[in-house]
Structures are given as structure tokens and as C-alpha cells.
Amino acid sequence: MTEQNAPAESEYDVSAIQDKWLPIWDELRPFASGNAGDARPKKYVLDMFPYPSGDLHMGHAEAYALGDVISRYWVQKGFNVMHPIGWDSFGLPAENAAIKRGLDPKGWTYDNIAQQRSSMRRYACSFDWDRVLVTSDPIYYRWNQWLFLEFYNKGLAYRKNSNVNWCPSCQTVLANEQVVQGLCERCDSVVTKKALTQWYFKVTEYADRLLDDLDTLEGNWPSKVLSMQRNWIGRSYGADVDFVIEGRTEPVTVFTTRPDTLFGATFMVVAADSALATELVAGADESIRAEFAAYLEMVKQSNDIERLATDRPKTGVNLGRFAINPVNGEKLPIFASDYVLADYGHGAIMAVPAHDQRDLDFAKAMGLPVQVVVDTDEEDPAVTGVATTGEGVLVNSGALNGLSKTDAINKIAEILEADGKGKKAKNFRLRDWLISRQRYWGTPIPIIHCANCGEVPVPQDQLPVELPSAEGLDLKPKGTSPLGGATEWLNVACPKCGGAAQRDTDTMDTFVDSSWYFLRFLSPNSTEVAFPKDEAAAWAPVDQYVGGVTHAILHLLYARFITKVLHDLGQIDFEEPFTRLLNQGMVLMNGSAMSKSRGNIVALSEQLDEHGVDAVRLTMSFAGPPEDDIDWADVSPAGAAKFLARAWRAANDVTSEPGVAVATGNRELRKATHTFLRDFGPLIEGFKFNVGVAKIMELVNALRKAIDGEAGSADPAVREAAEIVAKSLSLFAPYTAEDMWQKLGYEPGVALAGLPDADLSLLVESSVVAIVQVDGKLRDKFEVAVDITEDELRAKAMSSDAVLRAIGEKTVVNTIVRAPKLVNIATK
RNA sequence: GCCCCUAUAGCCCAAUGGCAGAGGCAGUCGACUUAAAAUCGACACAGUGUGGGUUCGAGUCCCACUAGGGGCACCA
Numbered sequence: 001m002t003e004q005n006a007p008a009e010s011e012y013d014v015s016a017i018q019d020k021w022l023p024i025w026d027e028l029r030p031f032a033s034g035n036a037g038d039a040r041p042k043k044y045v046l047d048m049f050p051y052p053s054g055d056l057h058m059g060h061a062e063a064y065a066l067g068d069v070i071s072r073y074w075v076q077k078g079f080n081v082m083h084p085i086g087w088d089s090f091g092l093p094a095e096n097a098a099i100k101r102g103l104d105p106k107g108w109t110y111d112n113i114a115q116q117r118s119s120m121r122r123y124a125c126s127f128d129w130d131r132v133l134v135t136s137d138p139i140y141y142r143w144n145q146w147l148f149l150e151f152y153n154k155g156l157a158y159r160k161n162s163n164v165n166w167c168p169s170c171q172t173v174l175a176n177e178q179v180v181q182g183l184c185e186r187c188d189s190v191v192t193k194k195a196l197t198q199w200y201f202k203v204t205e206y207a208d209r210l211l212d213d214l215d216t217l218e219g220n221w222p223s224k225v226l227s228m229q230r231n232w233i234g235r236s237y238g239a240d241v242d243f244v245i246e247g248r249t250e251p252v253t254v255f256t257t258r259p260d261t262l263f264g265a266t267f268m269v270v271a272a273d274s275a276l277a278t279e280l281v282a283g284a285d286e287s288i289r290a291e292f293a294a295y296l297e298m299v300k301q302s303n304d305i306e307r308l309a310t311d312r313p314k315t316g317v318n319l320g321r322f323a324i325n326p327v328n329g330e331k332l333p334i335f336a337s338d339y340v341l342a343d344y345g346h347g348a349i350m351a352v353p354a355h356d357q358r359d360l361d362f363a364k365a366m367g368l369p370v371q372v373v374v375d376t377d378e379e380d381p382a383v384t385g386v387a388t389t390g391e392g393v394l395v396n397s398g399a400l401n402g403l404s405k406t407d408a409i410n411k412i413a414e415i416l417e418a419d420g421k422g423k424k425a426k427n428f429r430l431r432d433w434l435i436s437r438q439r440y441w442g443t444p445i446p447i448i449h450c451a452n453c454g455e456v457p458v459p460q461d462q463l464p465v466e467l468p469s470a471e472g473l474d475l476k477p478k479g480t481s482p483l484g485g486a487t488e489w490l491n492v493a494c495p496k497c498g499g500a501a502q503r504d505t506d507t508m509d510t511f512v513d514s515s516w517y518f519l520r521f522l523s524p525n526s527t528e529v530a531f532p533k534d535e536a537a538a539w540a541p542v543d544q545y546v547g548g549v550t551h552a553i554l555h556l557l558y559a560r561f562i563t564k565v566l567h568d569l570g571q572i573d574f575e576e577p578f579t580r581l582l583n584q585g586m587v588l589m590n591g592s593a594m595s596k597s598r599g600n601i602v603a604l605s606e607q608l609d610e611h612g613v614d615a616v617r618l619t620m621s622f623a624g625p626p627e628d629d630i631d632w633a634d635v636s637p638a639g640a641a642k643f644l645a646r647a648w649r650a651a652n653d654v655t656s657e658p659g660v661a662v663a664t665g666n667r668e669l670r671k672a673t674h675t676f677l678r679d680f681g682p683l684i685e686g687f688k689f690n691v692g693v694a695k696i697m698e699l700v701n702a703l704r705k706a707i708d709g710e711a712g713s714a715d716p717a718v719r720e721a722a723e724i725v726a727k728s729l730s731l732f733a734p735y736t737a738e739d740m741w742q743k744l745g746y747e748p749g750v751a752l753a754g755l756p757d758a759d760l761s762l763l764v765e766s767s768v769v770a771i772v773q774v775d776g777k778l779r780d781k782f783e784v785a786v787d788i789t790e791d792e793l794r795a796k797a798m799s800s801d802a803v804l805r806a807i808g809e810k811t812v813v814n815t816i817v818r819a820p821k822l823v824n825i826a827t828k
Numbered sequence: 829g830c831c832c833c834u835a836u837a838g839c840c841c842a843a844u845g846g847c848a849g850a851g852g853c854a855g856u857c858g859a860c861u862u863a864a865a866a867u868c869g870a871c872a873c874a875g876u877g878u879g880g881g882u883u884c885g886a887g888u889c890c891c892a893c894u895a896g897g898g899g900c901a902c903c904a
Contacts, residue, residue, distance in 0.1 A: 011866095048860085224898075227832055231900050238904080256904060269904090312902085339902045349904045357829090358902055381886050429903055622852070626839055629897090634840050636853050642866095643852080649867090691842065694851035701851090708868075771847050776885040816884045822846055826884040 012645040014612035017735045021748070022121065025738075030751045031075065033082040033128045040080035044539050045071040046518055046578075048547030048555075049086040052112035053093050056119045056515045058587040058594065059548070061604050062630065064125050065620035066584050066689065067546040071126045072731045073684045075314055076755040082539055082610075084131035084521040085120065087113050090141070091510045095441040095475060104470045105441040109136060119605075123613055124734045126751070133524040135513040136441070140520065142464030143530040144512055145446040147562070149457050150448075150569055156202045157435075159455070162343065163273065164434060166194035171477040172438045173198065182303055191305045193273075198436040199445060199506065203561050207428040210560055213576060221581040222627065225552040234429025234819035239413050240348065241422040243268060243323040245334070245378035247283065252276065252323060255345035255427050258355060259416070263397035264373035265350040266363065268314065268323045268334045271342035272299045272368045280334060284320040292317045292336060299338045314339055319393050325350075326421040327398065327412075337362065345427050357387040373397045374405060428646040433558065435509040440467070440475050440482040442507025443687075450494035450501035459495050465503065481505035515558040516566070518542050518577060535558070535573050545578035548626075552583065582687055585629035587620075602632050614733035615641035621689040644736045647700045647729060651722045655713045658745040665717025666710075670762055672702040677758035680728055696728050719744070727753050772797040773824040774806040790817040797823040 033042075038149075041323035047067035050060055071083040094105035101108075113134060120127065133140050151157035165174040169189035179191050203210075211233045214226050238257035245252055254268070270277045272295060282290045295317045306312065316337030323332045332350075339358055340349050353363035354372045360381055363370055370382035376392035378384075394400040399415065400408045415423030436445065444465045458465055468489035475482050484490060494501035522535035535571040541563075556578070563577040586593060589600040607616050618640040623630040662670065676699045683692040703721045705715045723744055730750045731736035740751035765786055770793060772780045780802040784793060794817050797803055803825065810827035817823050 010859045059853080224832065228899055230829070234900080234903070236903075258904080272830070297854085314902085337902095339904095341903065356904070358904075361902090427903075429900085549898090622840090628834090628841095631840085634853085636840085639853055646867090688842095690840090690852095691850075694842070697851050704868085769847085773846075773885070776846085776883095814884050816846095818846070822885095823848075824884050 012052070012648045014614070014641070014735075016740045018122070018207040018613060021735055021738050022124075023126070024748050025821055028083055028748055029129075030749055031071075031081070031083060031126045031128050032130060033080055033084075034130055034422050038080045041351055042282065042539055042651045043079040043544075044518075044542045045083045045544045046521075046542045046546070047083075047085070047089050048545070049514070049517065050116060050553060051091065051093065052087050052089050052109055052116055054112055055115050056123070056604055058602055058607070058632065060116075061123065061607075061616060062587050062620045063547060064120065064123060064585055065617040066582065066626050068124075068126050068617070068734075069621055069684065069689050069692075069731045070544055070582070072734070072751060073681075073755075075126070075751060076727060076730070076753070077681070078754060081126075082131065082521070083126055083128055084133075084524075085125070085127040085129075086133035086517060086521070086524070087116070087135065088510060088514050088517075089134050089136040090442045090513055092441070095439055098441075098470065099475050105475075106136070106470065109441075110134075110687070112188055114309065118460050122608070123617070126734075127367045131521045131524055133520050135443075135510070135517065138464045138466050139525065139527065140517075141443040141513065142527075143520065144443040144508060145458070145463050145465060146460070146530055147512070147516060148443075148446055148508065149460070151201060151565065152457055154565070156205065156565060156571070157199060158202065159197055161195055161197045163193040164196050164198060165191050166196075167191055171479040173434070173436065187664065192303055193300065198434050199504075199508075200432040201512075201561075203433045203558075204428055204430055206561050206564050207233055207235065207430050209564055209575075210430075210557065212374045213560070213564075216576060217581075217687070220579060222549075222583050225549065225556065225581065225583060228552045229577070232430065232557065235426055236428075237424070237426045239409075239416065239422050240346070240425040241326060241416060243326060243332070246322045246324070246331075248280075248321075249798050251257065252348050253346045253422075254348050254350045255425055256350055256666065258409070259398075259412045259422070260394060260400065260403075260405055261352040261355045261373050262325070262327050262350065262412055263400065264352040264354050264371045265325055265330075265332060266353060266369045267332050267369055268348060269337050269340045269349045269351050269359075269362065270319075270334060270348040271340040272296055272316070272336040272338050274342040274347040276347055277336040280321050281319050281336070282315075288317070288320045292319065295336065301395065302338070314358070314365045316362065316366065318366070321533055323350075323706060326416070328418070333368075335362070335366070343431060344429075353387065354381045355387055355389055357389070360387040371396065373400075374408075412551075433509075433511075433561075435512055436506040437509055438477070438479065438505075439483040439507050440470060440473065442510060444483065446506040448492055448494060448501045449504060450497060450499060450565040450781060453494055453496040454570070455499075456494055456496050462495070466658060467507075481507065483507070497598065511554060511558050512562075515557055515562040516547075519566075531604045532569075533571065540572065541574045541576060543577045544580045544582065545581045546584065548586070554754075556581075574792060582626060584626045588629050588631045589632060590633045607637060611637040611641050612644075612735075614644055614736045616650075617734075618644065618693065618732045622693040624690055626687055628690055643697060643700070644729075644733055646704070647696075647725055648736055648740055648743075650700055650703045650707060651726060653707050653713045654722045655745060656716055656719045657717075660716045660810050662716045662720045665720060666706055666715045667717075667762075669702055669706040669711060669715070669717040669721055672699060673717070673724050674760070675761045676724065676728075677756065678763065680762065681755070692728075693732060696725060696732075699728075700725055723753075724755075726750055727755050749790055768820050770796075771803040771819055772800060772803050773822070774803060775827055776824060777806070779803050779806040784820050786820050788820045793817055793819045793823060797825070 023646050071081050074081045089109050094109045097108045098105040165179050167174050167184040167189055169187045184191055236257050239259035240253050240255055242251040242253050281289055316335045319334045319336055321334045323334055351359035353360040373396050374392040375395045376388040376390050378388045381387050391405050394403045394408045394640045413424050446465050448456045450456050468486040473482050473485050490502050492501055519531040522531045559577050564575050565577045566572050589602050591611055594601045615637045619637040623635045676695055679695055680692055706718050726737045726740040737750045767783050769781050770784045780800040812825055813828045814826040
């Protein structure tokens with residue numbers, strides 16, 4: 001805004017309004033939710049908390065604009081809304097910035113938090129500033145450690161050695177989500193596997209509940225997120241089948257979703273990188289052992305990019321061992337291959353090349369026989385090279401012959417179970433949650449390793465295990481946690497035996513921090529409990545959660561998991577953390593996500609300076625459905641600012657006094673106002689914010705017309721409409737609305753003024769326009785009484801010249817009458 | 829390969845199975861002005877991606893296809 005011409009009182013001055021109201025709101029604290037004796041019904045609205053990676057950006061601006069619409073709406077409807085905010089402040093970006101600039105991650109993080117906090121205040125976020133948390137504060141992560149120990153004591157946190165994602169350049173373990181297309185998201189190095197002993201949370205123990213309870217969220221969560229979660233958990237039903245191995249005491253169990261094809265198994269495959277493969281090959285010939293060793297080395301060197309290539313030829317090694325098919329006694333050669341995964345099912349499969357494409361590809365590569373056992377009326381897979389996986393009739397399968405696929409699956413399960421050679425089983429794509437990180441900037445894992453006592457949990461009274469200062473520590477990645485270099489911190493007395501022991505040097509995945517934070521807002525500063533049970537009972541679960549779809553799987557799945565565990569621990573009485581979920585889209589620029597490399601970043605601060613906070617917020621709400629992406633090039637914050645000025649001027653034009661009796665006001669405008677009130681609430685509750693804004697615009701247009709027309713600025717209906725505009729606009733444009741409220745003669749606090757219900761008696765019509773269609777096409781319309789009977793309406797329609805002309809020579813075969821609004825005449 | 833979402837005017841988007849247009853952007857014209865900006869007002873613009881089907885009636889429901897977007901993917 002240029003300041004060359006100082007705006008007059010009657011002009012809308014964006015920056016002056018912003019400066020004026022902020023300090024007043026600081027005093028007023030309209031969104032405090034913890035006031036004693038507050039009798040309003042409670043509602044918990046939560047925005048996903050930000051990572052403090054810099055100042056707020058356009059994405060935050062959208063998320064918080066939309067979260068505010070919902071939060072402010074419920075306040076206007078008379079609820080005591082808890083709408084807190086915090087920072088997800090541990091994590092890799094802070095550590096990277098620290099390494100790059102030689103700074104302490106702490107300073108960088110807390111500077112950014114201060115910056116974001118100040119921007120949120122300016123952005124007029126309706127947060128309860130008494131409920132703030134920062135996950136890197138010891139007062140917060142102390143309870144992360146408490147949570148870890150609860151899990152540990154319940155057997156849900158454990159250590160195991162397995163192959164994890166490893167970035168050879170960063171020298172650190174990577175989470176699955178940090179591996180993008182087989183590359184490290186930080187440095188684009190090719191990610192490899194490394195066998196490491198790491199901490200896991202046993203999320204797989206909750207897989208069934210995590211999947212089944214998604215049904216309870218149906219209708220309240222976006223169906224996209226529900227299907228992504230279902231996909232991710234990936235439950236498949238089938239059978240476990242035991243195969244006796246020649247020369248081995250224990251049978252090997254395989255999981256299959258197609259036990260009906262058991263008679264078609266012609267070989268067995270075990271994962272090359274499994275312990276089983278190594279064991280089976282141990283007794284084989286020298287040449288096979290050498291071949292296997294070379295193959296295993298090759299497999300270990302390969303990476304996800306190679307592994308995921310779709311046209312990759314099948315490879316493997318014949319281990320020279322045999323499995324016995326439990327149903328027909330056939331000897332099946334056992335191979336090791338990398339197309340079988342060590343950590344899914346039992347790391348071994350029965351191969352049925354006729355009815356599984358992967359097995360067929362392998363059989364072809366190795367010259368193995370193909371045995372058809374389901375006749376699908378298709379050509380022989382051995383000839384075509386295409387496995388037949390559809391429905392069909394069982395053949396060459398003993399007792400199963402003649403059965404359908406489904407019947408055969410049931411029958412074989414019975415047979416196997418009766419013989420003690422197998423049973424029905426299910427498997428999940430979901431793996432246990434690897435929570436260890438070899439990083440500095442995270443919650444230390446509260447375990448002490450003692451040579452005598454093994455893993456020893458840190459006693460509760462010694463929590464929190466605080467992070468040592470980063471000063472003097474080498475944060476550069478080198479394959480082990482930087483905490484290993486904090487000698488004084490590292491070496492402690494064992495809590496059990498008092499002997500020399502060492503702390504666990506890993507820190508927790510930051511997804512642990514964010515998977516229960518919504519409960520911490522109930523008492524963010526408590527040093528006694530993670531959260532008070534009675535407060536949780538009163539406020540939780542979250543009624544409305546708002547955030548990006550990027551967290552559709554991991555964060556939401558982990559939060560659901562932790563919630564279920566806390567439920568089982570008796571801490572809370574609900575099993576799902578977020579009753580209702582809104583995923584807002586992204587803010588794009590010229591069709592693509594904003595990024596430095598594309599050079600299409602729109603700076604939020606510049607938009608705010610140019611158009612004002614309200615115009616940017618309004619643009620976010622008005623651009624389209626909230627779940628759609630917003631292309632900033634397609635929308636008009638200038639247009640939003642223009643509308644706000646128009647609304648503001650209308651309020652400024654009102655000349656009647658507050659409290660004037662509205663009953664005598666202009667009927668037409670009153671009707672427009674109450675039609676608005678009838679429609680607005682359902683639109684907001686249905687997340688149709690863009691339509692809600694359009695309705696406000698409509699009302700402002702009607703208001704303008706009334707002021708300039710017959711009603712005039714003193715008409716009580718004009719005041720009524722202007723007040724409703726101010727109140728409803730407060731959801732989208734709090735500064736403008738507050739200023740309008742003052743112009744209308746009220747004390748500050750439009751946010752709390754309350755949206756009334758519509759007076760439906762004003763909307764009762766005595767007549768409506770009826771339409772007449774002939775064969776579905778509009779032919780005439782006329783005004784009729786609302787209580788017109790079907791017969792009267794039909795008669796009236798049939799007497800219309802336009803209708804008779806449309807019917808012409810044709811014969812009327814049917815007449816549909818929907819009094820009082822419609823007649824449709826069907827002809828032949 | 830499997831699963832899901834979307835498609836309406838130059839653009840962003842509305843439309844309980846019942847008159848395709850609520851709202852906005854951009855546009856044209858007019859009023860105001862010495863002029864411009866701002867403001868106020870008016871106007872114009874598509875028959876709903878394509879092909880079928882259900883129905884008295886389809887943008888809306890069903891099927892197929894096309895295009896764009898997303899998720900999962902050697903998970904046995």
C-alpha cells in the first residue's frame with residue numbers, strides 16, 4: 001500500500017485496520033478455551049502443527065485459513081472451541097541447517113518458532129495461546145520417553161537386527177518415507193540396505209484393528225485417505241502350508257493366497273537374504289555354496305531402483321535341496337531368489353508357475369516345469385508365458401478336482417488343517433515401525449545398556465533424559481549417533497546393578513512426537529502427567545482435524561496406532577484420535593508445486609503486504625473446494641480485497657442504531673438475510689467454504705442494492721444484513737469483520753457475537769414459479785399458489801399455448817406432476 | 829499391473845435426479861469525473877470430455893472409453 005494519500009475515515013485501509021485490531025485482540029483473548037466455569041459445549045478443532053523450517057509459507061496460509069473457518073464457525077455457534085497450536089520441532093532439517101551453518105540446531109529451531117509465532121499472530125489465527133507446545137522442549141519429550149517405556153513394558157517396543165535403508169553418503173538410516181524412488185531425499189544418493197540392530201514399535205500387532213476401525217471413520221474422513229490406509233496396511237487372506245524339507249527336522253512354512261493351487265507347485269523359493277537360505281545352503285556342495293555366496297553379494301549390492309524395475313529378469317540359485325509337497329508327496333527343488341522378500345510372510349513361497357506370473361517368469365528363466373491345476377479356458381501358460389490367475393475349475397488336483405477356485409480354497413484349508421499340515425492365515429503389507437534414528441536432534445531413547453543387566457529402562461524419576469548440548473559434538477553423519485560422542489552424557493551407572501553402563505545413543509523418529517501431541521494440548525505444561533485423564537475425557541478425541549494429504553498414511557496411521565495402545569493402557573476411553581478429517585489441497589503456482597528449483601515460489605509475506613491478511617485468507621477459502629489444489633496464478637487476491645472493501649463500505653453506510661427493531665425492515669432484504677442464514681451453516685459444516693463465501697457476496701450485493709435503492713441506509717433490514725455479513729465474514733476476514741462491527745456501533749469481539757438461526761417464517765412463500773417441460777425440455781413457466789393441487793397444476797399446464805404448441809400432433813403418454821413446481825409431459 | 833479421484837463459459841468454480849449459473853476473475857458497454865483511478869450499474873459468453881444405458885426427466889445414477897491427477901506395486 002502506498003501512503004501518499006492518507007485514506008479518509010470512509011475508506012477501507014487494510015494496513016491501518018490490521019495495526020489497530022491486533023493489540024485489542026491480545027487483550028480480549030476471544031479464543032481462550034480453558035476459562036473456569038465456561039459453560040459452552042466443548043469442541044476440539046486441531047490444525048496439523050507445523051515444522052519450524054523457516055517462516056510460514058503459502059501452504060501454511062491455506063491450512064490455517066481453512067482451520068480457522070471451522071474453528072471460528074463453532075465459536076460463532078456458541079461452542080467453547082479448543083484450537084491449540086504447537087511445533088513439531090525435532091528433526092533432520094534443523095540438524096542439516098546446523099551442520100551447514102555450524103550452528104546449534106536448537107537456536108535455529110527456536111528462532112524459526114518465534115518467527116512463525118509472530119506470523120501466526122499477524123495472520124490472525126484463532127489459536128488458544130495458552131495451549132502451546134514445542135516437541136523439542138524437555139517438558140514435552142519427557143513424555144515421549146514415558147510413552148516409549150510404557151510400550152517397552154508392554155512388549156510393544158523391541159530391538160531387532162534387520163536390513164534397513166541406508167544412505168551411504170549421509171551415513172545414516174533412513175525411514176521408508178525418506179527414500180524417494182530409491183534415492184535419499186536429502187542428497188539423491190542411491191539407498192542401499194544395511195543390517196543393523198534398531199528399535200521398533202510393534203504396529204503389526206494392531207494391524208487388524210487399524211484396518212477394521214477405518215470403517216468407523218467412513219463418511220467423516222476423505223475416502224481417499226481411508227483407501228490409502230487400507231492399501232498401506234494391505235491385509236491378504238490365504239493359508240500357511242508346511243513343507244517337509246529333506247534333511248531338515250523342522251518343516252518350512254510358506255504363506256499363499258492361492259492354497260487351491262497347491263497341486264500346481266513345482267518348486268519352492270526362499271528369499272536370498274533370509275537366514276533360511278543361508279541355513280539351507282550350508283549343507284550343499286562347495287560349488288553351490290560359492291554360487292550362492294556370489295548371488296547373495298550381488299543381491300546385497302542391488303538397490304531399490306534396480307529391484308523395482310518392472311522388466312527385470314528373474315534370477316536365482318538352485319540350493320540343491322528339496323521340499324515335499326504335503327498333498328502329493330512330490331519333490332520340489334528349492335531355489336534362493338531376490339524376488340521373494342525376507343520380511344513378508346515367512347520369507348519363503350511355494351511356486352505355482354501356471355497361476356502366478358512371477359513364478360512363471362522364474363520357471364521360464366530356470367527351465368522348470370509348469371503344471372496347470374485351474375482350468376480357466378485360456379491357453380497353456382507354459383506356451384503363452386502368461387500365467388492364468390482368474391476363476392476356473394480345478395484339475396490335476398486330487399480331491400479338489402471339479403471345484404471352483406473359491407470352493408477349492410476352503411476345501412484345501414480343511415484338508416490341511418485336518419492333517420496338521422497347514423491352516424488359514426493372513427498377512428499384512430504393514431511392517432513394524434522402525435523408530436531409531438542415528439541423529440542428534442530428537443528424543444533420546446530412555447534405555448541404558450549394561451554389560452550385566454542388558455537393556456535397562458531409565459527409571460521414571462530420572463526422566464527426562466535430556467539431550468546434551470550440541471556444543472563440542474560432531475553432528476556430521478558418520479553412521480552412528482552423534483550422541484555417542486557426548487562422553488559425559490553417555491556413561492552412566494546402571495540403574496539396576498550400579499555398574500558402568502551406557503545410554504542408548506539413538507533418538508526417536510519424530511513421528512513418535514507427533515503421534516500423540518493432540519493429547520498433550522490438554523495440559524501442555526504439566527510435569528505430573530502426559531495428559532490428565534479427566535481432561536481427555538472432556539475434550540478428546542479431536543472433533544475436527546485439518547491438514548495436508550501428505551500425512552494421509554504415516555502420521556495418521558501412527559497416531560491411530562498410539563491412540564489404540566493408550567486406550568489399551570487404560571489412559572483414554574476412545575480408540576480413534578480424529579473423529580473428522582479435512583485434507584486441504586496444496587497451493588501451486590502455474591500448475592506445479594512451489595519449489596526453489598522451479599523458481600515459482602510465491603512469498604506469503606509479499607502477498608500479505610500487497611493484499612492484506614484478510615484478502616489472502618479469503619482467497620484461500622474462496623478459490624474452490626478445500627481439498628482441491630489452488631493455483632495461485634488462477635485466483636485473485638486483488639478481487640478478494642475489492643470485495644472486502646465493498647462489504648466494509650456497506651457497513652459504513654448503515655445509519656440506524658444498534659438494537660433497532662428489525663421486524664419493520666425491508667421485506668426483500670430480510671428474506672435475503674434469512675435465506676443466507678439458513679444456507680450458510682450447512683455449507684460451512686460440509687466444508688463448502690467457497691460456496692459460503694459466494695453466499696456472503698450475494699448478501700452484500702443485496703445489501704448494496706437496498707442501501708442505494710428504495711430501502712435506504714436507515715432501513716432496519718439494512719442493519720440486520722450488515723451485521724450478519726460482519727459476523728459471517730469474521731470466519732474468513734477477521735480484521736475487516738471486526739472493523740465493520742465497530743462501524744456498526746459495537747464493542748470489539750465480532751468473533752464472539754454469535755450467528756443466529758434463520759427466521760424461517762420470513763421465507764414462507766405464497767406463490768412459486770412452476771415450470772412445464774415437454775419431454776424434459778422447458779416449454780413454459782408461470783406463477784402459481786404454493787398449495788396448488790396436482791390436478792389444478794396439470795390443467796393449467798395443459799392450457800398453456802406454448803405447451804400445446806410443443807406437444808403438437810404427438811400423443812401424450814404420461815404426465816408427471818410435482819406440485820407446485822413442475823409438470824413434465826411425455827409424448828410419443 | 830491393481831485401486832481411487834477429477835472433467836461444467838476464456839479462467840476459478842456453483843447447481844436435494846427437475847429452468848445449466850450462485851459467486852468471482854478476465855472482457856465489453858454505460859453512469860460518475862476535465863481526465864484517469866476507485867466506485868456504481870448493465871451486458872455478453874458454455875449445453876456440462878466422448879459413446880452408450882437407466883428414467884417422464886441426467887451435469888448429477890450405471891457401463892465403456894479418453895485425458896489429467898493420486899495411491900500401492902516382485903507383498904506370494
